[in-house]
Amino acid sequence: MEYLGTFPAGFTELVKRLIERDTSLQEFLFYDESVIALRSEWPLTRLPYLKHLYPLIAWGRAKDLQSAYQLVLHTPFQKALTFSAEPNARRSFVVRLFIEGKPAPIIRELHEKLEKAIMEVLGGRPNSERPDLELQLHLRKNQQCYLIVQKGKPSEEELPAGTLPPYLCRLLLELSNPQRDDIFLDPFMGSAALPLERARMGPYQMIFAGDIKTEKVEALKARLKQKQWEKRRKTIFPKVLNATQLDRFKDDFITRIVSDPPWGLYEGLDMQAILELYSNFLREAARLLSKNGRMVLLVGSGVPLPEIFSNSDIPLKIIEQFPVLVSGQKALVYVIIPE
Ligand SMILES: C[S@@+](CC[C@H](N)C(=O)[O-])C[C@H]1O[C@@H](n2cnc3c(N)ncnc32)[C@H](O)[C@@H]1O
Structure with a gap:
């Protein structure tokens, strides 16, 4: 066939x-x-x-x-x-x-x-x-x-604007080399496409899904009340949080971060704000990630991630990076591990 x-x-x-x-x-x-x-x-x-x-x-x-x-x-x-x-x-x-x-x-x-x-x-x-x-x-x-x-007709499910489609979530999650004892975090979850796909994908220990916007977190809580999430809802933790200040998590606690942070396009962030957001988030990610941890980020091509690393002492390194096209927008996928 x-x-x-x-x-x-x-x-x-x-x-x-x-x-x-x-x-x-x-x-x-x-x-x-x-x-x-x-x-x-x-x-x-x-x-x-x-x-x-x-x-x-x-x-x-x-x-x-x-x-x-x-x-x-x-x-x-x-x-x-x-x-x-x-x-x-x-x-x-x-x-x-x-x-x-x-x-x-x-x-x-x-x-x-x-x-x-x-x-x-x-x-x-x-x-x-x-x-x-x-x-x-x-x-x-x-x-x-x-x-x-x-x-018949292609069954293209209507997704809210900015939501990553499930197949793209899978590709990013696969790059994180998921493990059954994963403590997973997406601190920029938006509609929670990545954390929920991680939950569907297979065994894990805990999933933390955070966003700075209360309404996003409330929407996820409401979704988890649906019958289909009955078995998994106790292991998925929606949190209102600021990804640049993650002190609620202790050092080395998280094994996987897979996330799609703001690209600056829709949020009206200038380059200074982008650099600040990413440097502060990456510093926190370096602290949180366990020794064998791994982070996968999908980032708009305008965000100079390698420069942010080379101009700082953040103890993380990019081990893989490749250009992709997401809904017609140029982006990069980075696979990052502790240094
Ligand atoms: C590109 S969207 C994520 C989209 C998501 N992957 C999806 O499929 O819906 C980025 C999200 O980061 C959130 N955000 C922006 N700044 C943040 C911060 N400092 N801490 C946590 N979340 C933040 C925004 O509210 C937005 O929901």
Whole structure:
């Protein structure tokens, strides 16, 4: 079975590592900065660190849309398509085209040929208004081309502005190398996406979720009253706190910090305020983190984290750093350990 996964640009190496760990991977077929295609021995439904996982019907290289159509038309895709569509269902379908991720106009004659070939497999008819099945033919900048199946409408959950989506939380949390005895802290939790995803991810000892805004903390308390959090609510501690003064926690108490501090974009913070906020927070983080502790920060590209370290005596060091794209914004992920 072949699949195509999508993820935020910049996480390719981590995604490869996680897929190798979690699937009966036979091989990676191709990948670039934000998609990865793989062949798996067993059917896959979902991988929590991928934005989407689609059945892959056909793929190859094409220099333009015309050759992309030709490539698919020459691929024997019957088996892959039958497998990814529900059995015995006559499904209406639509084929949409994308060049470098943007919708593209069809080439009528080739499109009709492709629809006919798909009709022979699925039985259903083309229906662009209310299709049961959406197929997408993508042509990427690197001339990689692929046909994938999107069943029904994508279930993109509405997230409040600024909330990190669950798959991005997973990627950041995976970088922290989570352990079952973790005492976890996100001192800039916002909507608590990271602490709650950490709780869903697997065993831990305690999770502290803090924010300077009382209403954020109250919102988390209300959420923890929901039935789904019944078993875990006693191990999750929402706190109103200032991340630059964390004296409520004793030295070396925290094993993991994963956080998305303010990037200064929306808060109207000037560079002086950013430098102060980060230096004071990092000093506290250095004090709190246990010897084998680890911190992962997602930071806007305008925040000069390495300079903050080099201009101070904060006993922490960056062991990994890579550029990523989050909702179209340039950012950096830093993995940090005590020095
Ligand atoms: C970028 S947002 C975090 C978004 C979060 N990851 C999410 O998915 O919703 C940063 C948060 O830090 C909080 N904050 C700003 N300054 C703070 C401080 N000194 N101490 C603690 N929290 C602070 C803000 O109230 C905001 O909720």
